[in-house]
Amino acid sequence: MSDEDKNNWRDALAEVAKEVYVDVGKPILKPTGELTGLIPRTIRNALSPLIKWNLKKEYNLAETEKLLAIKLQNVDPSQIRTPEAYIAVPAIQYISYCMDSEGLRDMYAELLAKSMNEATYKDVHPSFVEIIKQLCPDEAKILNIINTDMETIDVILESANRGSIYAYRDFSDIGYKAKCEYPGDISKYINNMGRLGIISKGTFSSLFDKTAYDPLKNHPLVSDLKEKYEGRPLRQFGGDSAIVQIEERIWNITSFGKGFINICINPIIQTNDSE
Secondary structure: OOHHHHHHHHHHHHHHHHHHOOOOOOOOOOOOHHHHOHHHHHHHHHHHHHHHHHHHHHHHHHHHHHHHHHHOOOOOHHHEOOOOHHHHHHHHHHHOOOOOOHHHHHHHHHHHHHHOEOOOHHHOOOHHHHHHHOOOHHHHHHHOOOOOOEEEEEEEEEEOOOEEEEEEEEEOOHHHHOOOOOHHHHHHHHHHHHHOOOEEEOOOOOOOOHHHHHHHHOOHHHHHHHHHHEOOEOHHHOOOEEEEEEEEEEEEEOHHHHHHHHHHOOOOOOOOOOO
16 A cells, blocks of 8 residues: 555544544534545545556466467467366466566466466466465576575584684575675575475485585675684584584485476577478
8 A cells, every 4th residue: 555545544544533522511423424435535545555456467377378378379279278177276376476586486377387287287386376476586586597406505603612602604695696786695595496396305416516615605605604604603503613614415306306497497499380
């Protein structure tokens, strides 16, 4: 609700309060005719943001049709089907909420297109709609460039006598590569995608090429943490100096995650049967 709408709502309520205020020697209510015009105006002011949203929703649905036309352009028209309502209805509803986020919008549109394609509709799982709903725009950007396992590092502060604490867990530079709005929040993004079952923390193997971790260890964010903590006394360690350690980690794309990416991100490459 805009500030103007809020002010209109407050003013209308104030006017209603004046009309129904019970004072000594005053009637409990003024003639109802004086209120009949005010109440509808109050209701209209309160509902105006929703009315505007509904009008915008209709526009967004028309834009969705345009997106689907592009995504299904290589599909034989005879192979385009009516999607299952339990997938299409929530997807269409949610896509109208996120037209301002290109990444999330395109994921919903791709899912809808796959659910309308005879060749792919069986691979569309109902949970995919809810998964997109729980992603932020930055996570959509990351999923658009993930094509293999993802290296991460933990930055750990150790004390000779007081154990260890994490300065940063699951750092990756993929947020910068994906041009995320908040690349420093990558740990939160990774753990959310792990919670959704798209990726899972794997077991590090000596067969992995450890040079793949060099860009992470030398990243400015990690260098800043080293400069901030290395050799400095920490209250958590009772004043003991901290030693900065780096541990390599790996996150794998799950089978479920690969299916999700294939349906919600990868474009349809099917061509007309007649070609």
